Amino acid sequence: MTALTHKRKPACRAALIVHIVTAMIGSGPLRAEPIGENLVVRHDFFRGTGEDLTGNGRDARIGLGAVQLPRFVWLGGEYEKDSRVSFASAGRDGRTLERTIAVRGGDATIEIWFEGVELEHGDYLLFDGRGHRPGEPERARGCILRLEVPVGRADVGMALFDRQGREHDIVNGGTPVSTISTFDKEGRLNINRLRQYVYVLDGNQPDGNGKWSMYIDGAPVGIAPAVYRTSVDLNVFTLGPGQAQYTIAGRQSDRYNQASPRGRLYRMLIYDRALGADEVASNRQTGLAAITGADAKPVAHEVASAPPDAEALVLVDEGRPHAVIAIAAHRPRAVEEAAAALHNTIFRMTGVRLPIVEQTQVDLSAPVRPAVLLVGPSPLTDRLGIDVVQNRDHEHDHYVIRTGDRWVALVGNDDLNLRGSAYAVYDLLQRLGCGWFGQDEAWHVIPRVRKLVVPPMNVDERAAFRFRSLSAPIRAQCVRDAWRIGGRAYAIDHALDHLVPRREHLEAHPDWFGPGQPCMTHPDVVDLIASKFCMRIDRTPGNQILSLCLMVNDNANFCRCDRCAKLGNHGELMLHFANEVARRLAATHAGRYQITNLAYWATFDLGPDSTSRAEPGVSVQTLHQGNRAKPIEHESNAAVRAAMYNWSRTGAEMAVYDWWIPGFKHSAHWRKVPWYPGETTLRDYRFWKKHGVRYVFHESNREAGDGLPIRWPLWYVGARGLWNPDVRAETVMSEACNKLFASAAPHMLGFYALLEKAMADTDQTASVWNLPPPHLVYTTPIQARAGALLSAAADASDDPRVLARIEDERKMWKGATEVMAAMRAAEEKKTKDTSEQLEDAAGM
Template sequence: MKQASMIQWARAALVLLAVAVPCATAAAADLTLVQNGRPNAVIVVPPEPPAPPPPANPKARVPPVAKSKWLRAAEAIQTYVEKMSGARLPIVTEGQPDETGMPVTIAVGHTRLAAAKGVKVPSGFKEVVGDPRVFEEEGFVIKTLGELVVVGGNSDGPYQGTLYAAYEFLERLGCRWYFPGDWGEVVPERQTVVFPETDLLSRPDFPIRQVSIGGWIPSTREERQQYDEWARKIKWTSEAFYPGCGDGFLAYLLPPNEYFESHPEFYALGKDGQPSVGRHRTLKYYENTTMLNLSNPDVFAESVKNLQAAFAGTGTSNVRRIVAPNGFGISPPDGAAFDHRPESRALNQNFDYPAYIHHPQTSEEFFGFAARLAREFPGKWVSTMAYAGREMPPQGVTLPPNVKVNYAPISSCVLHAGDDPSCWRRNETIAILRQWLKLTPHVDMYDYNPGFLLGSFVPERDVANFAINAKIYKQLGMKGLRSEGRKAFMQTWISYYVRGKLMWDVDADVAAIKRDFYTTFFGAEAGPHVQAWWDACEAALGATTMHCHEDWLVNHIYTVPFTTRIRAHVEAARKSAMTPKQRGRFDAFALIADHLEAFAAMEEAEMNLDYAEAARQALRCEADKLKLIQTYSFFMGDVKRPDFTNGRAILYTNLAARTSGSAGTRVAAVPLAAKFRRDRFNEGVIGEWYLPSHDDQAWETKNTFYTWDAQDPPEDDKGHDYDGYGWYRFTVDVPRQQVGKPLKLYLGGVINEGWVWINGQYAGHRGWHLWWAGRGRLEMEVDATGKVKAGPNVVTVRVWNNAEIGGMLRRGFLWAPRAAK
């Protein structure tokens, strides 16, 4: 069964509205838990399980005995009811005398009281390796019976059902946990607390429901603890269920510190012909960046031997790092690991998908290897990752039932949902997922949230997209999601909260959830205006024909006119009535809105080649970000990277120095509009399109700040953009005094590869780079010394784009370096 019906959900919302009512009157079937600030209910729990026997070694460290899941659930109810009313409900253990005299009983967990009333609380955990329905026993009940309410769930094995039931119970009393920690919590204050009549059996639509908070933005131990506690409140899972699997786990089968010196043939070769054994600042070699030679039969045999020893408890190898009691996880290193040994290349089937990774996929080799290992250990799970160079399902490989696949579609579009027929990117993600599920039912998704992986932390569209995608994933039969999250709530906003609702129940009413959040968090008057601002951002992103996962490619969407237009929502909210707490939350939101305005102003200044102003706007973004961090640390971390606005401020300062500062002076600007022609059949070089005399009157016009994908209509109804060669021609005027002096032509970006001619003379080439390789690698600069003349000069740029985003971007300029003193 699904989550509560909409009628029950609406009743819970009405309870929340009772915050403003001094005294609530209970209906006949409702239960009064607190009456006029005094307890009116007792919480009853089963006895705690017996403590484990003391260790045989009296000197051994004895870990503290953890509280049972049902006691933690009972204490959560006790804590939040006291926060609401000031009344502390007593907790009594079944079998002990109840001297409280309370008329209402809250039975938490698997109590005898619930059983005596015929309430069946979900229970049981039976892990059968290979079973398609494994890990699907979770669920909980909340049921009122006279003066009794049963709040219990499956707490066996890894399940947290009773804890989820407790927080669902509290939600129906009006409590909300929109964000981690106190800042994101809303607890209504009232003297009388009434729980409505309820009859609920609820089971999750996905067994696996996780969003991590690691990696890119560091978090403190306290923040991680708050985040973990919050995850339980919104019904995320705390267990991996299947064995863990991450980038580079494969090489732990044969740790290079144990094998490389004696068996270098166990490891893959790089393009340079050298073994690709990863290095580490504290270790000699590092497994997580090492690739094995999967074509070597001894690699398989030695891996089996090490795994057998690890499961038997007799091995000393570092392979133990990837082994769990129920199996092990393996995956090649991050990125597109490829073995260039001749024998390995001979095994490769050369399935090439340039729009995903720019060398042939290795799915057949890796998943063939994983399948063989799975057959050696039929009673264990073998967890794998379908990512980057092995994202595509393998051809000709049968996966045993004990293979689990974690599908990580890093290249997917984050601007459109899976049902958008005009987004080929997202459609292919769904098609690939469907193929994986034909090979094994044990598939979960490792997606990315935020979906803009590198950039300036501008608003995303995950709430709108996931409301659609969750239903598609459920229909396909996916096991769930283990998403890569980040401490970046200024960007993800309520996405994690909404994901929690949808991962439990894909049919949850997202519109109602959003209304509840905005009116509760900001007030009934201000909330709709704040929502209108976020909805406008989502709508603008969804309307584009671009398909990408980086925010610097949506600068044609988040423009100064757009941010100026939606500022009206901010100002309307500012004038609205709010409580002091709501006003503080609004102030944080206003900083997020100002940050987006600064982002747009930064991009506009760069488009105008006003790098000093662009640097100022980048620092404005940083100032807003630091204020947000001071308000609530989960908004962002104070991290410095070249792709963040702090890095862009440095870049703009350097460009300003080249154009009007200590490093040089600008001689001429690359015009914003240039002549442009596609070269579908690679005729341009042979046809000498670079000559000044070439007739370009029939060429179209292109903006040199935006990619051609941002400007052109799609090639077909699926949203494919042009891939191939494209030529730009423009004129720059050079003053006579600059002729014969050292000059350089700087181009803000070329995707993926570029060639330049000046007045018909070849000036240089910049090699191929992936479009999301980073700003620094996309820039291009050539020496123009001796190639210009006084007056107009024809510059021709040939661009090669073999897949995805392409073209010139971010304009550029001709400049004269200042002579060294």
């Protein structure tokens, strides 16, 4: 429980101190939460829950026999054959159980809570990392870590390579850790007790070499040189033998092989950054309270009171907290994560931790109390008149930031998958000078201040589009929340092969299929799909609107039967098909569905003479398959505009599918060359919003690594515009550059503006799948000017953080100019060879 008391300070001091006494977070109704920033995978096995936060996978399923709820996952022993954690995103070969988490710069943290059971002398807990693969051109510049408890035999060699290729054995005396015994003895720990084990890879060292650090129960126990650049491939319980690259807690079955361990796995956390020692210690405290469930000793916080009716709220001053963070007793997980993000970021800004309490313990009428940061909706925020409706399907994304008498309300729509309160928190932090422009912490801006003050605010924000998606590999939740990526999900897939599997039905029902698509007019096909959709709706709790994908297979080989041919073009056929399914659903599930379709390729347009109308619940997503170098109002995009007009006349709910894949297939050279359309993108957003588009999906993949920082201007300006298309690209970039580059901002802003103008001015056509050759967009003079701006930026700053970001961009531009130089040389050689051939032919 939480108690708030206060006492007067000595007369020589003018303020009051409020003593806030809280039980350990997690021991009572307020659940203990680990550090949330850059947490990409979290599995609380003691609660029977797991979540992949990367955006790539799905939540974990805990398999039969694996869990003795609600306490732990049992590993090894008599349950050995049944002990495993499986993931819904498992690969087809059954071995890749979760997708790769790419980590730029070599930073990663893996935290494990494990309790050995009857492990004997000689058994041990080991950390196994691999750094070098034979035949790779660069030694020790890639390390694949696998978190794995092998079912059978597995390689347990343990060596790390530094950048010079030197091997460091991390078991046989290579570090102070070496072996962790099963009994307490001088420097050794008993692993038959519940303990926190943390493994940190940090590749961003000043000398260029990385290091790994190991912590046990919050205390550092080993440090050694490690790899410079790391990717983490999470692979829990790989099914194939010999797969172990990263092993926890086991028994040596013979000289070379590891047997399954016996014990209880309670929690596993993976971050795509290196946690600091204080953060590891914090996770130790909150984890212990959450897992054991025992009441911890009360923790007393001295928080200075806030003066009433102040013009601005002081949160921290000269190392002393003046505020608390308060959340509702019953709140969604998104609110807990938002409160944790606020807590952690303020600590990074000031070195001061603001206590997190429950709002039921806050009395806003008290004459003496600290300021209160109210995160998330609650009865208390309702009484303050902060009305944010909690409804995903009808209210969509909405949040407010409002200040009052010593309080700040950060309240959003957090219904189902929405994260409005998190958006409010990050909006406030951005207004206080913070910024998140990439997954690498080097591209986070967290200013250090001695006094943190919130000015009066009354912010009310609503998203322009219900669904704002960047399918870029942006896994860090802090970036997604700061950019406000998300919204109500919109189903996107080439779905008909899944709904009407050819391999299952072709033999018995050949009339159900055309060459590449099911017959969209066959009543039995419509009935089959409608019945599957009905079952999905029935399995969905409450009255949620379920987005159901009816998008055609990725080919133009439609059925040619008389019924299909009679409908005219393939766009008409697709709409007829969706309408028939919708009519069947409406009979039993009216208002519970959204049927999504994709107008592209063969289904791109209905035609200007169409009189078709969409049934309620039918949505059409059009593809921008025009000239990407120009805004959609440009004459070169007339066909795109016409198609959108024709589809919108049907009354269908409108969406846009937009390709942001500059490095696709034959344009792979763009993976190393920046593409930043800037204001052209925002003009498209304004056009789409004006013409009723409510959902926008950008497919962004096929990048080198996670696509950052090369794509940060493209994605950041796009994300800001998806929330509010009325912003101007220049304004967004100016604000970002001021935070990122400080005194070098004018030069960096000039660099990005130069790239934007070059694409806007080009006479080359930028098609949906193929941008023009980059050396024709960025001509030699433009390349020279861009290089000069980057050099001027480097000369304008002496801040190492700023210089590191500028150096990232200089390396990127150097690689881009090399690509363009090679393309130009190849083109000149081809021209010369052709000329010589013509001369030879003329001489003959």
